[in-house]
Amino acid sequence: xxxxxxxxxxxxxxxxxxxxGGVVMFLVLAxxxxxxxxxxxxxxxxxxxxxxxxxFWLFVIVAxxxxxxxxxxxxxxxxxxxxxxxxxxxxxxxVCGAAVGLLTSGTGxxxxxxxxxxxxxxxxxxxxxxxxxxxxxxxVTLLAKWKTTLQLxxxxxxxxxxxxxxxxxxxxxxxxxxxxxxxxxxxxxxxxTGWQYFTTAxxxxxxx
Numbered sequence: 492x493x494x495x496x497x498x499x500x501x502x503x504x505x506x507x508x509x510x511x512g513g514v515v516m517f518l519v520l521a522x523x524x525x526x527x528x529x530x531x532x533x534x535x536x537x538x539x540x541x542x543x544x545x546x547f548w549l550f551v552i553v554a555x556x557x558x559x560x561x562x563x564x565x566x567x568x569x570x571x572x573x574x575x576x577x578x579x580x581x582x583x584x585x586v587c588g589a590a591v592g593l594l595t596s597g598t599g600x601x602x603x604x605x606x607x608x609x610x611x612x613x614x615x616x617x618x619x620x621x622x623x624x625x626x627x628x629x630x631v632t633l634l635a636k637w638k639t640t641l642q643l644x645x646x647x648x649x650x651x652x653x654x655x656x657x658x659x660x661x662x663x664x665x666x667x668x669x670x671x672x673x674x675x676x677x678x679x680x681x682x683x684t685g686w687q688y689f690t691t692a693x694x695x696x697x698x699x
Contacts, residue, residue: 502567505560506577512553513585519546520592543596547650550589554643557582579631582639583613589646596653601671605678609642612685619692627695635684642681645673 521527522534523542534542560578590606598606620629648670655663 502560502564503573503577505556505563506581509553509556509560510577510581510584512549512556513581513588516546516549516553516585517588517592519549520588520596524592524596526595543650543653546592547647547654550585550647550650553585554647557585557639557643583617586639586642586646587613589650593646593649593653598649598653599667599671602649602674605674608678609674609681612681616685616688619688623692623696627692629688629692632684632687634680634687638677638680638684641673641677645670645677648673 518527519542522530523539523546525534525539587610590610594603594606623629648666652667652670655666
């Protein structure tokens, strides 16, 4: 059974949306915290808060595509080389953009270390893949896939705390503590999967 040609393109389109959307989300968060020259200087506190809300919803919408592009590609047997290349890039742009946006937003000191760990690991693994490209293959592990999902959930929860900034509901501190826990958990899993990749690469290089 042959599929309609458009089906082969949809997963890659969704990946492209996530890549572009991640950049836009970061720019929105940068504008909210005053990082966009000229424009940010004219924003009122209410407008900055509105940008944080926009950044949160952009993150949620774009993060959802992370599930659907892979699911549709497997369901329609439409996996492609371009998709395999762009998918991890789009994931890293979304994750790193949200992490940097949170760090520059004045987020609590409790999550500075785990957010830093997430950023360092993503850069380190990307450098590792580039260094050993063509010599050692590092397939994405199942735990690494779940790691990305956990990162997105944790970062989304942290962005949600910015939306509720200043709220007086009694459950807000509880949610903030839960969001902090998610980021620490994501950082631990992120660090562990990074160690797995480096261990696998070292063994393969020794055996070569």
